Amino acid sequence: MTHAVRFSQYGGPEVLGIVEIPDPVPGPGEVVVDVVAAGLNPVETAIREGRLDVEWPARFPAGQGSDFAGIVRRLGTGVTGWKVGDEVMGHTVRGAQAELIAVPVTDIIRKPDSLAWEVAGSLYVAAANAWRAVQDVNPRPGRTVLVHAAAGGVGGIAAQLARLRGATVMGTASPESFDRLRQLGVVPVEYGPGLAERLTRLAPNGIDAELDHRGDASLANLRSADTTDTVLLAKIARMVADRQIVVPVAAIYPFDQVQDAYRELEAGHAHGKIVLGLHPVGYTRQKVRGLTMRESEATVDKPGRVAGPPAREVLPPVFGHPRHRPADPATDPATEFTGVPLR
Numbered sequence: 197m198t199h200a201v202r203f204s205q206y207g208g209p210e211v212l213g214i215v216e217i218p219d220p221v222p223g224p225g226e227v228v229v230d231v232v233a234a235g236l237n238p239v240e241t242a243i244r245e246g247r248l249d250v251e252w253p254a255r256f257p258a259g260q261g262s263d264f265a266g267i268v269r270r271l272g273t274g275v276t277g278w279k280v281g282d283e284v285m286g287h288t289v290r291g292a293q294a295e296l297i298a299v300p301v302t303d304i305i306r307k308p309d310s311l312a313w314e315v316a317g318s319l320y321v322a323a324a325n326a327w328r329a330v331q332d333v334n335p336r337p338g339r340t341v342l343v344h345a346a347a348g349g350v351g352g353i354a355a356q357l358a359r360l361r362g363a364t365v366m367g368t369a370s371p372e373s374f375d376r377l378r379q380l381g382v383v384p385v386e387y388g389p390g391l392a393e394r395l396t397r398l399a400p401n402g403i404d405a406e407l408d409h410r411g412d413a414s415l416a417n418l419r420s421a422d423t424t425d426t427v428l429l430a431k432i433a434r435m436v437a438d439r440q441i442v443v444p445v446a447a448i449y450p451f452d453q454v455q456d457a458y459r460e461l462e463a464g465h466a467h468g469k470i471v472l473g474l475h476p477v478g479y480t481r482q483k484v485r486g487l488t489m490r491e492s493e494a495t496v497d498k499p500g501r502v503a504g505p506p507a508r509e510v511l512p513p514v515f516g517h518p519r520h521r522p523a524d525p526a527t528d529p530a531t532e533f534t535g536v537p538l539r
């Protein structure tokens with residue numbers, strides 16, 4: 197038997213529970229992945245609360261979660277090119293938050309060695325949406341792009357991608373997040389009443405493009421919802437592994453604290469991704485809610501419950517990390533991605 201997050205009615209985080217289900221059996225072309233980390237996204241809250249009941253109704257008991265990273269444990273028939281023990285990351289539809297999941301090999305890529313599990317396990321949905329939004333406005337030198345919620349999961353990646361394309365990037369955030377944005381080369385501007393005046397002052401020549409991914413309308417139009425673009429995922433994973441963009445992890449919660457993890461997400465002020473650690477034993481020296489830890493302390497130890505991955509990862513890069521420097525758009529290979537012309 198394995199454990200998985202399920203909910204059987206619409207509601208707040210309190211409807212989330214961890215239930216025992218039979219171990220998944222890999223179908224043809226599928227592998228079973230032992231999930232090490234699974235990220236949270238606001239769309240899961242919207243679905244669980246029934247706000248997307250028309251677009252994406254839940255079928256109870258419903259699974260949850262899309263992003264994951266883990267280790268291949270079983271191969272289905274017809275699977276070639278993968279073996280038991282491979283470290284992978286990927287995206288699935290409403291079910292990543294479980295100890296074992298069966299996924300088609302078309303939905304996974306190899307996890308780069310230097311990519312921390314927590315970052316790998318929370319990357320796809322936010323990064324794919326950020327990437328596509330940035331491509332749509334094709335930022336470039338001389339252009340000014342405004343990114344809303346630039347200290348958050350999607351906005352933080354979008355702001356950095358727009359910077360890599362050479363644009364001037366302004367980002368809305370609360371003053372508590374201003375330093376984080378400055379460290380990324382983003383001009384911070386406080387959201388809320390008076391925003392228009394502040395923007396006029398900071399960008400007297402105007403804003404060329406605005407990325408606002410907030411609200412249910414944008415969630416309902418999520419373009420990465422049911423498919424996995426593994427080419428895009430591999431490209432972004434490489435950029436993050438190479439430290440061209442930084443994906444901070446705001447918090448890691450043990451699997452059985454899934455309700456608390458969503459409470460933090462829903463409070464709306466996370467600075468980076470919130471992640472469930474399904475192999476949480478190793479997090480005795482990791483930055484986990486409830487423990488007093490410094491961000492500089494690295495991931496060490498690994499789970500005892502199930503044989504875990506080697507503990508060679510360093511802590512996910514964080515805003516302000518001494519090794520982080522804003523990319524130089526003139527020399528950075530990441531600027532090669534193609535976009536549609538702006539207007």
Ligand SMILES: NC(=O)c1ccc[n+]([C@@H]2O[C@H](COP(=O)([O-])OP(=O)(O)OC[C@H]3O[C@@H](n4cnc5c(N)ncnc54)[C@H](OP(=O)(O)O)[C@@H]3O)[C@@H](O)[C@H]2O)c1
Pocket residue numbers: 237238239321322323325344345346347348349350351352368369370371372373387388409410411412414415418461464465466467468469
């Ligand atoms: N995750 C996705 O893939 C995805 C896709 C499409 C749409 N969305 C939507 O995009 C929004 C952000 O998603 P996310 O995953 O980036 O969430 P998130 O990481 O939880 O966003 C948290 C950030 O939002 C900022 N914020 C809070 N209130 C704000 C406001 N009124 N104006 C501007 N920024 C504000 C906070 O900044 P401070 O702490 O400085 O206040 C915080 O850093 C959500 O509304 C979500 O529904 C997300």
